[in-house]
Amino acid sequence: MEEKKSIRKIKLNTTIVPDINTTAYNTTTYCYECGRMMPYSCHLRKRTRNFQGKSFTYDEEYALCSECNNEVTVPGMMEANEKEFARISRGECEIITIDEIYGMMGKYNIGKRPLSKVLGLGEITITRYLEGQIPSVKNSRLLLSAYRDYSVMEHYLEQNMDKISEKTYLKTKNAIECIKEKATYHSKIQAAAAYVIHSKYEVTDMSLQKILYYIKAFAKLLLNINIFEEQCEAWVHGPVYEKIYNQYKSYGREIIMEEKDTNIQTNSLLSAEEKSVIDYVLRNFAIYNGTVLREFTHKERPWIEARGNLGENERSRKIITDEMIFSYFVQMNHLYKITTEAGLKQYINSLHVL
Numbered sequence: 001m002e003e004k005k006s007i008r009k010i011k012l013n014t015t016i017v018p019d020i021n022t023t024a025y026n027t028t029t030y031c032y033e034c035g036r037m038m039p040y041s042c043h044l045r046k047r048t049r050n051f052q053g054k055s056f057t058y059d060e061e062y063a064l065c066s067e068c069n070n071e072v073t074v075p076g077m078m079e080a081n082e083k084e085f086a087r088i089s090r091g092e093c094e095i096i097t098i099d100e101i102y103g104m105m106g107k108y109n110i111g112k113r114p115l116s117k118v119l120g121l122g123e124i125t126i127t128r129y130l131e132g133q134i135p136s137v138k139n140s141r142l143l144l145s146a147y148r149d150y151s152v153m154e155h156y157l158e159q160n161m162d163k164i165s166e167k168t169y170l171k172t173k174n175a176i177e178c179i180k181e182k183a184t185y186h187s188k189i190q191a192a193a194a195y196v197i198h199s200k201y202e203v204t205d206m207s208l209q210k211i212l213y214y215i216k217a218f219a220k221l222l223l224n225i226n227i228f229e230e231q232c233e234a235w236v237h238g239p240v241y242e243k244i245y246n247q248y249k250s251y252g253r254e255i256i257m258e259e260k261d262t263n264i265q266t267n268s269l270l271s272a273e274e275k276s277v278i279d280y281v282l283r284n285f286a287i288y289n290g291t292v293l294r295e296f297t298h299k300e301r302p303w304i305e306a307r308g309n310l311g312e313n314e315r316s317r318k319i320i321t322d323e324m325i326f327s328y329f330v331q332m333n334h335l336y337k338i339t340t341e342a343g344l345k346q347y348i349n350s351l352h353v354l
Helices: 077-092 098-108 112-118 125-130 137-148 150-159 166-182 188-197 205-223 242-251 272-285 290-298 301-307 322-336 341-353
Strands: 017-031 036-051 054-065 232-235 238-240
Touching: 036 077, 054 077, 098 112, 098 125, 098 137, 098 150, 098 166, 112 125, 112 150, 112 166, 137 150, 150 166, 188 205, 188 242, 188 272, 205 232, 205 238, 205 242, 205 272, 205 290, 205 322, 232 301, 238 290, 238 301, 272 341, 290 301, 290 341, 301 322, 322 341
Parallel strands: none
Antiparallel strands: 017 036, 036 054, 232 238
């Protein structure tokens, strides 16, 4: 008998393009064609679906029986695909996700019904959204605004405090006060670090340290200022600002995951010009992970000069002075014009080949 190669088509006006990349798993699922539990392999294909009047294409996972090659159902796969579609489509349409709603409840220490009342929605509106009902664009924008900016949430809490219990009000008020305190920074370097962490880029403690080092250099080049007074030290893995290291070292090698909040990005300690410099550094350096950024700094004169004759893994608290940093990057600007995007890319490429 000829081996079957057909794949069951999914309807609902979708466009499916099989992907040749597959991943095999040592698990089994029931195959109706074979009539028993069978091993299967997972594949990816492109699927296009409509949402809010727009078409979205995303990677859908599907499984094939390893024996007959017919498509099989794997528990949890459909839910994972729906979550991926929601991530793509809701993000594009500014529709808040279920995870974001749960994040909002945790951030403000508030339950489903009280949250609905505080925001002036129907009492069970949030409950319905958590059960899968898609919010309107208007309600999504309201929810996202309150989620991202504690001052918006505080406004609605005070406006609708009579609709919730005193206990609930005090819990949420206390949560907002804690966020306020966390968002208040007493030094430029703390404000700059927070700005980086709350940007769209993912950073670790290691990459954060190197980005701060480049921020200091480019603030001098672009604005002729010393953006923060703290000086970095020539540690084994590159330049390190000890104050910031101590603040975020608990994350280890993991991405620093702090609650995103608009207030951090508008922190008054940083001027518009300083934020522009930070954005310039982020665009060009935050696309690299901490390990790559460490290698960059290991090839640059300030870290090498400060380390002197120390061994590769020998600990040090030696200062990389501002003069070391500024003089080196002024020289690099003469060579590459690193205050321009094109020149900076050329400079970074030179570090790759050293």
